Amino acid sequence: MHQMTLAEIARGLADKKFSSEELTKVLLARITQLDPQLNSFISLTEELAIEQAKAADARRANGESGALLGAPIAHKDLFCTQGIRTSCGSKMLDNFKAPYDATVVAKLAAAGAVTLGKTNMDEFAMGSANESSWYGAVKNPWNLEHVPGGSSGGSAAAVAARLLPAATATDTGGSIRQPAAFTNLTGLKPTYGRVSRWGMIAYASSLDQGGPLARTAEDCAILLQGMAGFDQNDSTSIDEPVPDYSASLNESLQGLRIGVPKEYFSAGLDPRIAELIQNSIKELQKLGAVIKEISLPNMQHAIPAYYVIAPAEASSNLSRFDGVRFGHRCEHPKDLIDLYKRSRGEGFGAEVQRRIMVGAYALSAGYYDAYYLKAQKIRRLVKNDFMAAFNEVDIILGPTTPNPAWKLGTKNSDPVAAYLEDVYTITANLAGLPGLSMPAGFVDGLPVGVQLLAPYFQEGRLLNVAHQYQLNTDWHTRTPTGF
Ligand code: GLN
Numbered sequence: 001m002h003q004m005t006l007a008e009i010a011r012g013l014a015d016k017k018f019s020s021e022e023l024t025k026v027l028l029a030r031i032t033q034l035d036p037q038l039n040s041f042i043s044l045t046e047e048l049a050i051e052q053a054k055a056a057d058a059r060r061a062n063g064e065s066g067a068l069l070g071a072p073i074a075h076k077d078l079f080c081t082q083g084i085r086t087s088c089g090s091k092m093l094d095n096f097k098a099p100y101d102a103t104v105v106a107k108l109a110a111a112g113a114v115t116l117g118k119t120n121m122d123e124f125a126m127g128s129a130n131e132s133s134w135y136g137a138v139k140n141p142w143n144l145e146h147v148p149g150g151s152s153g154g155s156a157a158a159v160a161a162r163l164l165p166a167a168t169a170t171d172t173g174g175s176i177r178q179p180a181a182f183t184n185l186t187g188l189k190p191t192y193g194r195v196s197r198w199g200m201i202a203y204a205s206s207l208d209q210g211g212p213l214a215r216t217a218e219d220c221a222i223l224l225q226g227m228a229g230f231d232q233n234d235s236t237s238i239d240e241p242v243p244d245y246s247a248s249l250n251e252s253l254q255g256l257r258i259g260v261p262k263e264y265f266s267a268g269l270d271p272r273i274a275e276l277i278q279n280s281i282k283e284l285q286k287l288g289a290v291i292k293e294i295s296l297p298n299m300q301h302a303i304p305a306y307y308v309i310a311p312a313e314a315s316s317n318l319s320r321f322d323g324v325r326f327g328h329r330c331e332h333p334k335d336l337i338d339l340y341k342r343s344r345g346e347g348f349g350a351e352v353q354r355r356i357m358v359g360a361y362a363l364s365a366g367y368y369d370a371y372y373l374k375a376q377k378i379r380r381l382v383k384n385d386f387m388a389a390f391n392e393v394d395i396i397l398g399p400t401t402p403n404p405a406w407k408l409g410t411k412n413s414d415p416v417a418a419y420l421e422d423v424y425t426i427t428a429n430l431a432g433l434p435g436l437s438m439p440a441g442f443v444d445g446l447p448v449g450v451q452l453l454a455p456y457f458q459e460g461r462l463l464n465v466a467h468q469y470q471l472n473t474d475w476h477t478r479t480p481t482g483f
Helices: 006-014 020-038 046-061 103-110 153-160 177-183 217-227 271-286 299-320 336-347 350-363 368-389 415-420 426-431 459-472
Strands: 041-044 072-076 114-119 166-170 186-189 210-214 257-261 290-294 395-399 435-443 446-453
Touching (some): 006 020, 006 217, 020 046, 020 072, 020 153, 041 153, 072 153, 103 114, 153 177, 166 217, 177 435, 217 435, 217 459, 257 271, 271 395, 271 435, 271 446, 271 459, 299 350, 299 368, 299 426, 350 368, 368 426
Parallel strands (some): 072 166, 257 290, 257 395
Antiparallel strands (some): 041 114, 186 210, 186 435, 395 446
16 A cells, blocks of 8 residues: 555545545554654654544545545645644754644645654755754665755655655755655755745745655646645745646657756766766657757856855844744753853754854855855856756756765765755756756666756646656656665
8 A cells, every 4th residue: 555656546545445544544554663764754643644534534425536635645844733843853943833834734734635744854954964853864765874865855765665655845955856866756846936935944035945755746746736826925925826737747748858958967977877867868859859958157156156045044044043932942041142042052953053154154244245145146147047048948957966875974074065965956946946856767776866947837847747757767666675
């Protein structure tokens, strides 16, 4: 039962082959049995799950239908869940029970999805390895000595290990696509403004975007359908109609113009990954796509710009965690300043503190122009590169990451080494564009992802290309040994 995709579950539930309650119990038992090896969950919500599953079964018995009605999922632990711990992977929020549901959580619950629990993540979504979580590192089910990617590593490891078919995640600089690549999943970061950020604890507000992680593009379409849409509670939410993502999955790729940026194939890319990307290009050519070399000349400046903008926004967003209003408070403070200092010093981990310091520095009076303003100018140049490229091509294709998942602990002492691994993903966030990662093969038994980028609001196109690719390849069906 645990091998089923969301699409298969929807069919099984509609055909009354099993109930949502039965499936939910099987998956909860599987999580209890297998997750100790992975550490992919921070909280299990068994009671809520059974209650939601029974309610979904009752709705079906009353004649309701819907692809998410009774479908088991989990939420990254930065989506607020009413009355349930919402930790953001931090000691700071270990005792925080959200007073309301995030829009994404509420929408999926209304569609009948069943929440099995809250998944582990890098602290405040800062990281690419899921090693900065206060709840401990998450292991990659493909090799337990390797990282699953981050910051949505818990969602990725859980779905890859078949503990559940799909999960929500968020992507500020790659945190949906990179863990998807590292664990052989399909993950989609939507256009900025497509999915509401209300109730999604902010890391870098101008970059953060929620999206689906699943095994197939078909399942990402189902989950995204439940997540996307205008929300008046989010001032950056965009009031554009949500298309039927499943309906466009089978469009032909004949004549599709795919741009391959020459800058993507530079020295930093593992040549074995480069070869797998070339194979995926050939596969898409067989389906009718036309390949064109393009250039994104400002890509080399994206990492430094991102690692100024994201920490700057984080330093501002995280100032609310002051020991007074939310979360952790130190014992016996001497005075107010001591309360702030020690509560934050004890509540935040090293990576979060580093970024708050970098961000506060970049925003300070003497340095604002030199760092923050400069970074914003680069951001515009990165966007302009994409706009020029999309005049010539429909989709941009390349590797999701320059290397496969690294070994746990190997990049902890050198944060910049980890930042460099984000080279292919962060440009989409700087520009606000949608991006998808899908399985493209293996290197040393570790999965490799190919990334597709599209113009604004063309999530349907990304899912269409990925689905056609998946109808003709079987990388996405491979299961990690032991799961
Ligand atoms: N690795 C990037 C960072 O650490 C991206 C994280 C994310 O997308 N949340 O900021």
